[in-house]
Amino acid sequence: MSVLVVGSVAFDTVTTPFGQATEVVGGSANYFSVAASFFTPVRLVAVVGEDFPESHLEFLRSRGVDLQGLQRVGGKTFRWVGRYGHDFNEARTVETQLNVFAAFAPKIPEAYRDSDVVFLANIDPDLQQDVLGQVKRPALVALDTMNYWIAGKPASLRKTLSQVDLLVINDAETRQLAGESNLARAARTIQGWGPRILIIKRGEYGALMRNGQDWFALPALPLEGVQDPTGAGDSFAGGTIGYLASVMRFDDATIRRAMVYGSVMASFSVEAFSLERLCTLTAPEIRVRYRQFQRLAQFDGPPEA
Protein backbone atom coordinates (compact mmCIF):
# COMPACT_ATOMS: atom_id res chain seq x y z
CA MET A 1 0.00 0.00 0.00
CA SER A 2 1.02 3.63 -0.42
CA VAL A 3 2.68 5.61 2.31
CA LEU A 4 1.86 9.31 2.68
CA VAL A 5 4.72 11.54 3.86
CA VAL A 6 4.48 15.19 4.86
CA GLY A 7 7.67 17.13 5.48
CA SER A 8 10.39 19.25 3.94
CA VAL A 9 12.11 19.27 0.58
CA ALA A 10 15.16 21.51 0.72
CA PHE A 11 18.54 22.58 -0.47
CA ASP A 12 21.30 21.59 1.94
CA THR A 13 24.79 22.97 2.23
CA VAL A 14 26.76 20.55 4.34
CA THR A 15 30.36 20.46 5.57
CA THR A 16 31.82 17.31 7.10
CA PRO A 17 35.45 16.36 7.79
CA PHE A 18 35.33 14.54 4.44
CA GLY A 19 34.14 17.33 2.18
CA GLN A 20 31.45 19.84 1.38
CA ALA A 21 28.29 19.86 -0.69
CA THR A 22 26.68 23.14 -1.68
CA GLU A 23 22.95 23.58 -2.29
CA VAL A 24 22.29 19.92 -2.94
CA VAL A 25 18.81 18.41 -2.71
CA GLY A 26 17.75 17.31 0.74
CA GLY A 27 14.93 17.66 3.25
CA SER A 28 13.26 15.09 5.49
CA ALA A 29 10.42 14.16 3.15
CA ASN A 30 12.81 13.92 0.23
CA TYR A 31 15.15 11.43 1.95
CA PHE A 32 12.14 9.57 3.31
CA SER A 33 10.45 9.31 -0.10
CA VAL A 34 13.48 8.00 -1.95
CA ALA A 35 14.26 5.41 0.77
CA ALA A 36 10.62 4.28 1.05
CA SER A 37 10.26 4.06 -2.72
CA PHE A 38 12.39 0.89 -2.75
CA PHE A 39 9.55 -0.84 -0.91
CA THR A 40 6.23 0.80 -1.74
CA PRO A 41 4.57 3.67 -3.68
CA VAL A 42 4.96 7.04 -1.94
CA ARG A 43 2.68 10.08 -1.82
CA LEU A 44 4.61 13.26 -1.08
CA VAL A 45 3.18 16.42 0.47
CA ALA A 46 5.68 19.28 0.66
CA VAL A 47 6.47 22.67 -0.81
CA VAL A 48 9.26 23.89 -3.08
CA GLY A 49 10.05 27.26 -4.64
CA GLU A 50 10.58 28.30 -8.23
CA ASP A 51 14.27 27.46 -7.97
CA PHE A 52 13.79 23.72 -7.35
CA PRO A 53 15.11 21.59 -10.24
CA GLU A 54 12.55 19.77 -12.34
CA SER A 55 15.15 17.04 -12.88
CA HIS A 56 14.92 15.94 -9.26
CA LEU A 57 11.13 15.87 -9.41
CA GLU A 58 11.44 13.73 -12.52
CA PHE A 59 13.73 11.39 -10.60
CA LEU A 60 11.18 11.12 -7.78
CA ARG A 61 8.41 10.30 -10.28
CA SER A 62 10.64 7.64 -11.83
CA ARG A 63 10.91 6.02 -8.41
CA GLY A 64 7.14 5.82 -7.97
CA VAL A 65 6.75 8.94 -5.84
CA ASP A 66 3.39 10.63 -6.49
CA LEU A 67 3.89 14.42 -6.56
CA GLN A 68 0.25 15.50 -6.70
CA GLY A 69 0.69 16.84 -3.16
CA LEU A 70 3.88 18.76 -3.88
CA GLN A 71 3.15 22.48 -3.99
CA ARG A 72 5.39 24.63 -6.15
CA VAL A 73 5.02 28.27 -5.16
CA GLY A 74 6.68 31.59 -5.91
CA GLY A 75 9.85 32.25 -3.95
CA LYS A 76 12.90 30.29 -2.89
CA THR A 77 13.06 26.72 -1.59
CA PHE A 78 13.85 26.04 2.07
CA ARG A 79 17.63 26.07 2.69
CA TRP A 80 19.65 24.51 5.50
CA VAL A 81 23.35 25.03 6.13
CA GLY A 82 24.97 22.60 8.54
CA ARG A 83 28.31 21.34 9.71
CA TYR A 84 29.50 18.13 11.36
CA GLY A 85 32.69 17.59 13.36
CA HIS A 86 34.15 14.17 13.97
CA ASP A 87 31.13 13.32 16.09
CA PHE A 88 28.65 12.52 13.35
CA ASN A 89 25.83 12.10 15.83
CA GLU A 90 25.47 15.87 16.19
CA ALA A 91 24.86 18.42 13.44
CA ARG A 92 25.53 22.10 14.03
CA THR A 93 23.05 24.30 12.19
CA VAL A 94 24.89 27.26 10.68
CA GLU A 95 21.89 28.80 8.97
CA THR A 96 18.24 28.09 8.22
CA GLN A 97 16.34 29.98 5.52
CA LEU A 98 12.71 28.89 5.72
CA ASN A 99 11.73 30.74 2.51
CA VAL A 100 8.59 29.11 1.04
CA PHE A 101 8.51 26.67 3.96
CA ALA A 102 7.58 29.51 6.34
CA ALA A 103 4.04 29.63 5.00
CA PHE A 104 3.70 25.88 4.35
CA ALA A 105 0.17 24.65 4.99
CA PRO A 106 0.00 20.97 4.09
CA LYS A 107 -2.95 20.32 1.81
CA ILE A 108 -3.73 16.63 1.41
CA PRO A 109 -5.11 15.90 -2.07
CA GLU A 110 -8.43 14.07 -2.16
CA ALA A 111 -6.73 11.01 -3.68
CA TYR A 112 -4.35 10.78 -0.68
CA ARG A 113 -7.00 10.88 2.05
CA ASP A 114 -7.42 7.12 2.19
CA SER A 115 -3.67 6.53 2.82
CA ASP A 116 -3.22 3.55 5.13
CA VAL A 117 0.18 4.55 6.41
CA VAL A 118 1.12 8.14 7.21
CA PHE A 119 4.55 9.47 8.13
CA LEU A 120 4.64 12.94 9.63
CA ALA A 121 8.24 14.04 9.20
CA ASN A 122 9.79 16.60 11.50
CA ILE A 123 7.64 19.74 11.10
CA ASP A 124 5.57 21.96 13.44
CA PRO A 125 3.33 19.68 15.54
CA ASP A 126 0.37 21.95 14.74
CA LEU A 127 0.84 21.15 11.06
CA GLN A 128 1.23 17.46 11.88
CA GLN A 129 -2.05 17.69 13.78
CA ASP A 130 -3.66 19.43 10.84
CA VAL A 131 -2.61 16.64 8.46
CA LEU A 132 -4.18 14.03 10.71
CA GLY A 133 -7.43 16.00 10.48
CA GLN A 134 -7.36 15.67 6.69
CA VAL A 135 -6.88 11.90 6.38
CA LYS A 136 -9.33 9.05 7.01
CA ARG A 137 -8.42 6.42 9.64
CA PRO A 138 -4.92 5.33 8.62
CA ALA A 139 -3.86 1.89 9.88
CA LEU A 140 -0.53 3.32 11.08
CA VAL A 141 0.47 6.88 11.93
CA ALA A 142 4.18 7.46 12.48
CA LEU A 143 5.79 10.72 13.54
CA ASP A 144 9.24 12.26 13.85
CA THR A 145 10.03 15.42 15.81
CA MET A 146 13.03 17.31 17.17
CA ASN A 147 14.37 19.26 20.15
CA TYR A 148 13.11 22.55 18.65
CA TRP A 149 9.45 21.47 18.90
CA ILE A 150 9.91 19.57 22.15
CA ALA A 151 11.14 22.78 23.80
CA GLY A 152 8.99 25.24 21.84
CA LYS A 153 5.59 23.59 21.49
CA PRO A 154 5.33 20.91 24.18
CA ALA A 155 1.55 21.05 24.61
CA SER A 156 0.89 20.91 20.90
CA LEU A 157 3.34 18.04 20.49
CA ARG A 158 1.73 16.09 23.35
CA LYS A 159 -1.68 16.52 21.73
CA THR A 160 -0.39 15.25 18.38
CA LEU A 161 1.40 12.33 20.05
CA SER A 162 -1.89 11.10 21.50
CA GLN A 163 -2.94 10.25 17.91
CA VAL A 164 0.28 8.53 16.93
CA ASP A 165 1.05 4.78 16.81
CA LEU A 166 4.79 4.95 16.19
CA LEU A 167 7.20 7.67 17.26
CA VAL A 168 10.63 7.88 15.62
CA ILE A 169 12.98 10.04 17.67
CA ASN A 170 16.64 10.18 18.70
CA ASP A 171 17.91 9.28 22.16
CA ALA A 172 18.65 12.80 23.40
CA GLU A 173 15.17 13.87 22.29
CA THR A 174 13.62 10.88 24.05
CA ARG A 175 15.19 12.03 27.32
CA GLN A 176 14.26 15.66 26.70
CA LEU A 177 10.66 14.87 25.79
CA ALA A 178 10.11 12.69 28.86
CA GLY A 179 12.19 14.87 31.20
CA GLU A 180 13.93 11.71 32.36
CA SER A 181 17.60 10.79 31.94
CA ASN A 182 17.10 7.01 32.11
CA LEU A 183 16.25 6.04 28.54
CA ALA A 184 14.21 2.95 29.45
CA ARG A 185 12.02 4.91 31.85
CA ALA A 186 11.78 7.81 29.38
CA ALA A 187 10.46 5.45 26.70
CA ARG A 188 7.83 4.07 29.06
CA THR A 189 6.72 7.57 30.01
CA ILE A 190 6.26 8.58 26.36
CA GLN A 191 4.30 5.41 25.58
CA GLY A 192 1.86 6.54 28.25
CA TRP A 193 1.10 9.61 26.10
CA GLY A 194 -0.03 7.66 23.05
CA PRO A 195 2.54 5.94 20.83
CA ARG A 196 2.61 2.23 21.60
CA ILE A 197 5.80 1.87 19.54
CA LEU A 198 8.89 4.00 20.09
CA ILE A 199 11.82 3.73 17.72
CA ILE A 200 14.86 5.49 19.14
CA LYS A 201 17.57 6.43 16.64
CA ARG A 202 21.12 6.31 18.01
CA GLY A 203 23.22 7.28 15.00
CA GLU A 204 26.36 5.16 14.71
CA TYR A 205 25.09 2.97 17.56
CA GLY A 206 22.00 1.81 15.70
CA ALA A 207 18.37 1.87 16.75
CA LEU A 208 16.29 0.72 19.67
CA MET A 209 12.59 -0.10 19.73
CA ARG A 210 10.17 -0.38 22.57
CA ASN A 211 6.98 -2.07 21.39
CA GLY A 212 4.51 -2.48 24.21
CA GLN A 213 6.77 -3.86 26.93
CA ASP A 214 9.21 -5.51 24.57
CA TRP A 215 12.65 -4.18 23.58
CA PHE A 216 14.52 -4.67 20.32
CA ALA A 217 17.98 -3.27 19.62
CA LEU A 218 19.70 -3.28 16.27
CA PRO A 219 23.32 -2.13 16.00
CA ALA A 220 24.50 -0.03 13.08
CA LEU A 221 26.96 -1.51 10.63
CA PRO A 222 30.49 -0.16 11.22
CA LEU A 223 31.33 1.69 8.01
CA GLU A 224 34.75 2.86 6.88
CA GLY A 225 33.38 5.19 4.22
CA VAL A 226 30.95 7.51 6.02
CA GLN A 227 30.79 10.85 4.18
CA ASP A 228 27.72 12.71 5.41
CA PRO A 229 25.16 11.72 8.05
CA THR A 230 22.56 14.24 6.80
CA GLY A 231 19.30 12.46 6.10
CA ALA A 232 20.32 9.21 7.82
CA GLY A 233 17.37 9.38 10.21
CA ASP A 234 14.89 10.10 7.42
CA SER A 235 16.35 7.36 5.23
CA PHE A 236 16.00 5.02 8.21
CA ALA A 237 12.37 6.08 8.66
CA GLY A 238 11.76 5.69 4.92
CA GLY A 239 13.07 2.13 4.84
CA THR A 240 11.25 1.18 8.04
CA ILE A 241 7.86 2.73 7.31
CA GLY A 242 8.09 1.97 3.59
CA TYR A 243 8.58 -1.72 4.33
CA LEU A 244 5.70 -1.73 6.83
CA ALA A 245 3.41 -0.10 4.25
CA SER A 246 4.44 -2.70 1.67
CA VAL A 247 3.38 -5.64 3.85
CA MET A 248 0.65 -3.91 5.93
CA ARG A 249 1.44 -6.00 9.00
CA PHE A 250 2.51 -4.33 12.24
CA ASP A 251 3.37 -7.27 14.49
CA ASP A 252 6.63 -7.21 16.42
CA ALA A 253 8.61 -9.52 14.11
CA THR A 254 7.59 -7.45 11.09
CA ILE A 255 8.60 -4.17 12.72
CA ARG A 256 11.98 -5.68 13.64
CA ARG A 257 12.52 -6.69 10.04
CA ALA A 258 11.37 -3.24 8.90
CA MET A 259 14.00 -1.65 11.16
CA VAL A 260 16.68 -3.74 9.48
CA TYR A 261 15.53 -2.34 6.13
CA GLY A 262 15.55 1.14 7.67
CA SER A 263 19.11 0.63 8.90
CA VAL A 264 20.16 -0.71 5.51
CA MET A 265 18.84 2.45 3.82
CA ALA A 266 20.54 4.71 6.41
CA SER A 267 23.82 2.84 5.97
CA PHE A 268 23.78 3.55 2.25
CA SER A 269 22.59 7.13 2.68
CA VAL A 270 25.62 8.17 4.77
CA GLU A 271 28.11 6.81 2.25
CA ALA A 272 27.74 9.91 0.05
CA PHE A 273 26.51 13.50 0.23
CA SER A 274 22.87 14.33 -0.45
CA LEU A 275 20.81 11.53 -2.05
CA GLU A 276 23.67 10.45 -4.28
CA ARG A 277 24.04 6.92 -2.96
CA LEU A 278 20.30 6.26 -2.70
CA CYS A 279 19.86 7.43 -6.30
CA THR A 280 22.08 4.64 -7.64
CA LEU A 281 21.03 1.94 -5.19
CA THR A 282 19.66 -1.41 -6.41
CA ALA A 283 17.49 -4.10 -4.84
CA PRO A 284 20.29 -6.71 -4.89
CA GLU A 285 22.55 -4.32 -2.93
CA ILE A 286 19.80 -3.98 -0.32
CA ARG A 287 19.56 -7.77 -0.01
CA VAL A 288 23.32 -8.16 0.43
CA ARG A 289 23.43 -5.52 3.13
CA TYR A 290 20.48 -7.05 4.98
CA ARG A 291 22.58 -10.23 5.21
CA GLN A 292 25.48 -8.18 6.56
CA PHE A 293 23.24 -6.93 9.37
CA GLN A 294 22.26 -10.51 10.12
CA ARG A 295 25.90 -11.54 10.32
CA LEU A 296 26.68 -8.47 12.46
CA ALA A 297 24.06 -9.22 15.09
CA GLN A 298 24.02 -13.02 15.12
CA PHE A 299 24.97 -15.09 18.17
CA ASP A 300 24.09 -18.53 19.50
CA GLY A 301 21.97 -19.40 22.50
CA PRO A 302 23.53 -20.46 25.78
CA PRO A 303 25.22 -23.85 25.62
CA GLU A 304 23.07 -26.72 26.86
CA ALA A 305 24.11 -27.78 30.36
Place this chain on the structure above:
Amino acid sequence: MSVLVVGSVAFDTVTTPFGQATEVVGGSANYFSVAASFFTPVRLVAVVGEDFPESHLEFLRSRGVDLQGLQRVGGKTFRWVGRYGHDFNEARTVETQLNVFAAFAPKIPEAYRDSDVVFLANIDPDLQQDVLGQVKRPALVALDTMNYWIAGKPASLRKTLSQVDLLVINDAETRQLAGESNLARAARTIQGWGPRILIIKRGEYGALMRNGQDWFALPALPLEGVQDPTGAGDSFAGGTIGYLASVMRFDDATIRRAMVYGSVMASFSVEAFSLERLCTLTAPEIRVRYRQFQRLAQFDGPPEA
Protein backbone atom coordinates in the same frame (compact mmCIF):
# COMPACT_ATOMS: atom_id res chain seq x y z
CA MET B 1 40.88 -23.71 32.81
CA SER B 2 42.00 -20.97 35.17
CA VAL B 3 42.22 -17.36 34.14
CA LEU B 4 45.00 -15.20 35.54
CA VAL B 5 44.15 -11.53 36.16
CA VAL B 6 46.56 -8.77 37.11
CA GLY B 7 45.15 -5.39 38.12
CA SER B 8 43.87 -3.26 40.95
CA VAL B 9 41.92 -3.97 44.11
CA ALA B 10 40.71 -0.73 45.64
CA PHE B 11 38.35 1.27 47.77
CA ASP B 12 35.98 3.38 45.69
CA THR B 13 33.96 6.39 46.74
CA VAL B 14 31.35 6.95 44.06
CA THR B 15 28.60 9.52 43.58
CA THR B 16 25.90 9.03 40.95
CA PRO B 17 22.55 10.78 40.49
CA PHE B 18 21.07 7.84 42.39
CA GLY B 19 23.20 7.87 45.51
CA GLN B 20 26.64 7.60 46.99
CA ALA B 21 28.87 4.80 48.22
CA THR B 22 31.86 5.57 50.44
CA GLU B 23 35.02 3.47 50.55
CA VAL B 24 33.40 0.36 49.14
CA VAL B 25 35.44 -2.46 47.59
CA GLY B 26 36.25 -2.03 43.93
CA GLY B 27 39.16 -2.13 41.52
CA SER B 28 39.48 -3.59 38.03
CA ALA B 29 40.86 -6.98 39.07
CA ASN B 30 38.29 -7.28 41.82
CA TYR B 31 35.30 -6.75 39.51
CA PHE B 32 36.91 -8.97 36.89
CA SER B 33 37.56 -11.80 39.37
CA VAL B 34 34.07 -11.90 40.78
CA ALA B 35 32.45 -11.80 37.32
CA ALA B 36 34.81 -14.43 35.88
CA SER B 37 34.35 -16.69 38.92
CA PHE B 38 30.85 -17.58 37.69
CA PHE B 39 32.49 -19.40 34.78
CA THR B 40 35.97 -20.59 35.74
CA PRO B 41 38.57 -20.60 38.55
CA VAL B 42 40.44 -17.30 38.85
CA ARG B 43 44.01 -16.50 39.89
CA LEU B 44 44.36 -12.96 41.20
CA VAL B 45 47.55 -10.90 41.23
CA ALA B 46 47.14 -7.52 42.94
CA VAL B 47 48.15 -5.59 46.04
CA VAL B 48 46.16 -4.37 49.06
CA GLY B 49 47.16 -2.51 52.22
CA GLU B 50 46.70 -3.35 55.88
CA ASP B 51 43.28 -1.70 55.86
CA PHE B 52 41.68 -4.10 53.37
CA PRO B 53 38.91 -6.21 54.95
CA GLU B 54 39.63 -9.91 55.38
CA SER B 55 35.90 -10.53 54.91
CA HIS B 56 36.08 -9.54 51.23
CA LEU B 57 39.09 -11.80 50.68
CA GLU B 58 37.11 -14.60 52.29
CA PHE B 59 34.27 -13.88 49.87
CA LEU B 60 36.68 -14.07 46.92
CA ARG B 61 38.02 -17.42 48.14
CA SER B 62 34.47 -18.70 48.50
CA ARG B 63 33.94 -17.88 44.82
CA GLY B 64 36.97 -19.91 43.71
CA VAL B 65 39.39 -16.99 43.41
CA ASP B 66 42.95 -18.10 44.24
CA LEU B 67 44.65 -15.36 46.30
CA GLN B 68 48.18 -16.76 46.34
CA GLY B 69 49.18 -13.85 44.09
CA LEU B 70 47.54 -11.17 46.22
CA GLN B 71 50.19 -9.17 48.06
CA ARG B 72 49.20 -7.60 51.37
CA VAL B 73 51.71 -4.92 52.31
CA GLY B 74 52.11 -2.17 54.92
CA GLY B 75 50.22 1.05 54.14
CA LYS B 76 46.83 1.97 52.75
CA THR B 77 44.93 0.36 49.88
CA PHE B 78 44.51 2.21 46.55
CA ARG B 79 41.58 4.65 46.70
CA TRP B 80 39.54 6.17 43.87
CA VAL B 81 36.94 8.90 44.23
CA GLY B 82 34.68 9.42 41.22
CA ARG B 83 31.46 11.05 40.17
CA TYR B 84 28.98 10.44 37.36
CA GLY B 85 26.43 12.86 35.95
CA HIS B 86 23.44 11.73 33.93
CA ASP B 87 25.79 10.55 31.20
CA PHE B 88 26.89 7.26 32.70
CA ASN B 89 29.37 6.66 29.90
CA GLU B 90 31.82 9.12 31.43
CA ALA B 91 33.27 9.08 34.95
CA ARG B 92 34.87 12.18 36.42
CA THR B 93 37.81 11.31 38.67
CA VAL B 94 37.71 13.52 41.76
CA GLU B 95 40.72 11.99 43.47
CA THR B 96 43.16 9.11 43.12
CA GLN B 97 45.30 7.94 46.04
CA LEU B 98 47.66 5.30 44.71
CA ASN B 99 48.95 4.34 48.19
CA VAL B 100 50.35 0.76 48.08
CA PHE B 101 49.55 0.57 44.36
CA ALA B 102 52.30 3.15 43.62
CA ALA B 103 55.00 0.55 44.22
CA PHE B 104 53.07 -2.42 42.81
CA ALA B 105 55.35 -4.89 41.04
CA PRO B 106 53.28 -7.86 39.91
CA LYS B 107 54.93 -11.10 41.01
CA ILE B 108 53.43 -14.15 39.35
CA PRO B 109 53.54 -17.15 41.72
CA GLU B 110 55.19 -20.26 40.31
CA ALA B 111 51.84 -22.09 40.35
CA TYR B 112 50.30 -19.41 38.09
CA ARG B 113 52.96 -19.43 35.36
CA ASP B 114 51.23 -22.07 33.28
CA SER B 115 47.98 -20.04 33.08
CA ASP B 116 46.35 -20.59 29.71
CA VAL B 117 44.36 -17.39 29.70
CA VAL B 118 45.75 -14.10 30.99
CA PHE B 119 43.85 -10.84 31.47
CA LEU B 120 45.98 -7.75 31.96
CA ALA B 121 43.60 -5.23 33.50
CA ASN B 122 44.16 -1.51 33.09
CA ILE B 123 47.60 -0.86 34.66
CA ASP B 124 50.91 0.62 33.46
CA PRO B 125 51.81 -1.07 30.15
CA ASP B 126 55.34 -1.64 31.46
CA LEU B 127 53.89 -3.75 34.26
CA GLN B 128 51.64 -5.56 31.77
CA GLN B 129 54.77 -6.29 29.71
CA ASP B 130 56.55 -7.52 32.81
CA VAL B 131 53.72 -9.96 33.60
CA LEU B 132 53.92 -11.43 30.10
CA GLY B 133 57.63 -12.07 30.73
CA GLN B 134 56.74 -14.14 33.78
CA VAL B 135 54.16 -16.52 32.23
CA LYS B 136 54.68 -19.44 29.84
CA ARG B 137 52.94 -19.35 26.45
CA PRO B 138 49.31 -18.61 27.34
CA ALA B 139 46.72 -19.63 24.73
CA LEU B 140 45.03 -16.24 25.01
CA VAL B 141 46.37 -12.91 26.24
CA ALA B 142 43.76 -10.18 26.71
CA LEU B 143 44.47 -6.60 27.73
CA ASP B 144 42.59 -3.50 28.83
CA THR B 145 44.05 0.00 28.89
CA MET B 146 42.90 3.61 29.20
CA ASN B 147 43.41 7.16 27.89
CA TYR B 148 46.02 7.86 30.61
CA TRP B 149 48.42 5.23 29.24
CA ILE B 150 47.54 5.87 25.59
CA ALA B 151 48.61 9.49 26.03
CA GLY B 152 51.39 8.94 28.56
CA LYS B 153 53.18 5.77 27.45
CA PRO B 154 52.34 5.21 23.79
CA ALA B 155 55.58 3.40 22.85
CA SER B 156 55.41 1.07 25.81
CA LEU B 157 51.74 0.35 25.11
CA ARG B 158 52.45 -0.39 21.44
CA LYS B 159 55.17 -2.82 22.45
CA THR B 160 52.85 -4.62 24.87
CA LEU B 161 50.04 -4.70 22.28
CA SER B 162 52.28 -6.62 19.89
CA GLN B 163 52.05 -9.58 22.31
CA VAL B 164 48.28 -9.41 22.81
CA ASP B 165 45.55 -11.52 21.16
CA LEU B 166 42.51 -9.62 22.40
CA LEU B 167 42.26 -5.94 23.27
CA VAL B 168 39.31 -4.70 25.35
CA ILE B 169 38.95 -0.94 25.10
CA ASN B 170 36.23 1.71 24.91
CA ASP B 171 35.30 3.57 21.75
CA ALA B 172 36.87 6.93 22.60
CA GLU B 173 40.11 5.13 23.48
CA THR B 174 39.99 3.18 20.23
CA ARG B 175 39.91 6.45 18.30
CA GLN B 176 42.58 8.02 20.50
CA LEU B 177 44.92 5.03 20.25
CA ALA B 178 44.67 4.83 16.47
CA GLY B 179 44.60 8.61 15.94
CA GLU B 180 41.61 8.08 13.65
CA SER B 181 38.05 9.31 14.17
CA ASN B 182 36.37 6.62 12.04
CA LEU B 183 35.91 3.71 14.43
CA ALA B 184 35.99 1.00 11.77
CA ARG B 185 39.27 2.28 10.35
CA ALA B 186 40.68 2.81 13.85
CA ALA B 187 39.96 -0.83 14.72
CA ARG B 188 41.72 -2.03 11.57
CA THR B 189 44.75 0.14 12.35
CA ILE B 190 45.08 -1.29 15.87
CA GLN B 191 44.76 -4.87 14.60
CA GLY B 192 47.83 -4.14 12.50
CA TRP B 193 49.79 -3.61 15.72
CA GLY B 194 49.11 -7.07 17.13
CA PRO B 195 45.67 -7.89 18.59
CA ARG B 196 43.68 -9.91 16.07
CA ILE B 197 40.54 -9.40 18.18
CA LEU B 198 39.31 -5.98 19.31
CA ILE B 199 36.38 -5.72 21.68
CA ILE B 200 35.13 -2.15 21.88
CA LYS B 201 33.04 -1.26 24.93
CA ARG B 202 30.31 1.32 24.32
CA GLY B 203 28.64 1.60 27.70
CA GLU B 204 24.86 1.81 27.42
CA TYR B 205 25.14 1.10 23.67
CA GLY B 206 26.70 -2.33 24.15
CA ALA B 207 29.86 -3.79 22.68
CA LEU B 208 31.40 -4.23 19.26
CA MET B 209 33.95 -6.81 18.18
CA ARG B 210 36.25 -6.91 15.22
CA ASN B 211 37.70 -10.41 14.84
CA GLY B 212 39.95 -10.63 11.83
CA GLN B 213 37.82 -8.93 9.19
CA ASP B 214 34.51 -9.82 10.79
CA TRP B 215 32.28 -7.53 12.87
CA PHE B 216 29.94 -8.45 15.69
CA ALA B 217 27.80 -5.95 17.59
CA LEU B 218 25.82 -6.67 20.71
CA PRO B 219 23.47 -4.04 22.13
CA ALA B 220 23.19 -3.48 25.87
CA LEU B 221 19.96 -4.31 27.61
CA PRO B 222 17.94 -1.15 28.39
CA LEU B 223 17.75 -1.08 32.19
CA GLU B 224 15.44 1.02 34.31
CA GLY B 225 17.40 0.47 37.52
CA VAL B 226 20.96 1.55 36.76
CA GLN B 227 22.64 2.73 39.96
CA ASP B 228 26.39 2.86 39.34
CA PRO B 229 28.37 2.12 36.17
CA THR B 230 31.67 1.69 38.06
CA GLY B 231 33.20 -1.67 37.20
CA ALA B 232 30.86 -2.36 34.29
CA GLY B 233 33.75 -2.69 31.84
CA ASP B 234 35.70 -5.00 34.15
CA SER B 235 32.60 -7.10 34.87
CA PHE B 236 32.10 -7.33 31.10
CA ALA B 237 35.70 -8.44 30.64
CA GLY B 238 35.34 -10.92 33.51
CA GLY B 239 32.27 -12.57 32.00
CA THR B 240 33.77 -12.59 28.51
CA ILE B 241 37.27 -13.84 29.33
CA GLY B 242 36.01 -16.09 32.14
CA TYR B 243 33.68 -17.87 29.73
CA LEU B 244 36.44 -18.24 27.13
CA ALA B 245 38.76 -19.73 29.75
CA SER B 246 36.04 -22.17 30.78
CA VAL B 247 35.63 -23.59 27.28
CA MET B 248 39.14 -22.93 25.93
CA ARG B 249 37.89 -22.32 22.40
CA PHE B 250 38.49 -19.00 20.69
CA ASP B 251 36.54 -19.31 17.43
CA ASP B 252 34.26 -16.49 16.39
CA ALA B 253 30.97 -18.07 17.52
CA THR B 254 32.44 -18.80 20.95
CA ILE B 255 33.73 -15.25 21.39
CA ARG B 256 30.30 -13.89 20.42
CA ARG B 257 28.68 -16.07 23.07
CA ALA B 258 31.36 -15.00 25.56
CA MET B 259 30.50 -11.36 24.90
CA VAL B 260 26.87 -12.08 25.72
CA TYR B 261 28.01 -13.49 29.07
CA GLY B 262 30.19 -10.42 29.53
CA SER B 263 27.23 -8.15 28.82
CA VAL B 264 25.06 -10.14 31.20
CA MET B 265 27.60 -9.65 34.00
CA ALA B 266 27.93 -5.92 33.24
CA SER B 267 24.14 -5.52 33.22
CA PHE B 268 23.94 -6.96 36.73
CA SER B 269 26.97 -5.06 37.97
CA VAL B 270 25.46 -1.63 37.25
CA GLU B 271 22.24 -2.39 39.12
CA ALA B 272 23.89 -1.67 42.48
CA PHE B 273 26.93 0.09 43.93
CA SER B 274 30.24 -1.74 44.30
CA LEU B 275 30.07 -5.53 43.91
CA GLU B 276 26.75 -5.78 45.73
CA ARG B 277 24.72 -7.22 42.89
CA LEU B 278 27.43 -9.62 41.71
CA CYS B 279 27.83 -10.91 45.27
CA THR B 280 24.25 -12.16 45.39
CA LEU B 281 24.01 -13.29 41.76
CA THR B 282 23.04 -16.87 40.88
CA ALA B 283 23.58 -19.06 37.81
CA PRO B 284 19.82 -19.25 37.01
CA GLU B 285 19.66 -15.43 36.95
CA ILE B 286 22.54 -15.43 34.43
CA ARG B 287 20.66 -17.89 32.21
CA VAL B 288 17.46 -15.84 32.30
CA ARG B 289 19.31 -12.67 31.36
CA TYR B 290 21.16 -14.41 28.51
CA ARG B 291 17.73 -15.22 27.08
CA GLN B 292 16.74 -11.55 27.45
CA PHE B 293 19.73 -10.58 25.32
CA GLN B 294 18.65 -13.12 22.71
CA ARG B 295 15.17 -11.65 22.64
CA LEU B 296 16.61 -8.12 22.51
CA ALA B 297 18.78 -8.78 19.45
CA GLN B 298 16.67 -11.27 17.51
CA PHE B 299 15.26 -10.60 14.03
CA ASP B 300 14.28 -12.68 11.03
CA GLY B 301 16.03 -12.91 7.71
CA PRO B 302 14.72 -11.10 4.64
CA PRO B 303 11.43 -12.48 3.34
CA GLU B 304 11.79 -14.96 0.48
CA ALA B 305 10.98 -13.32 -2.83
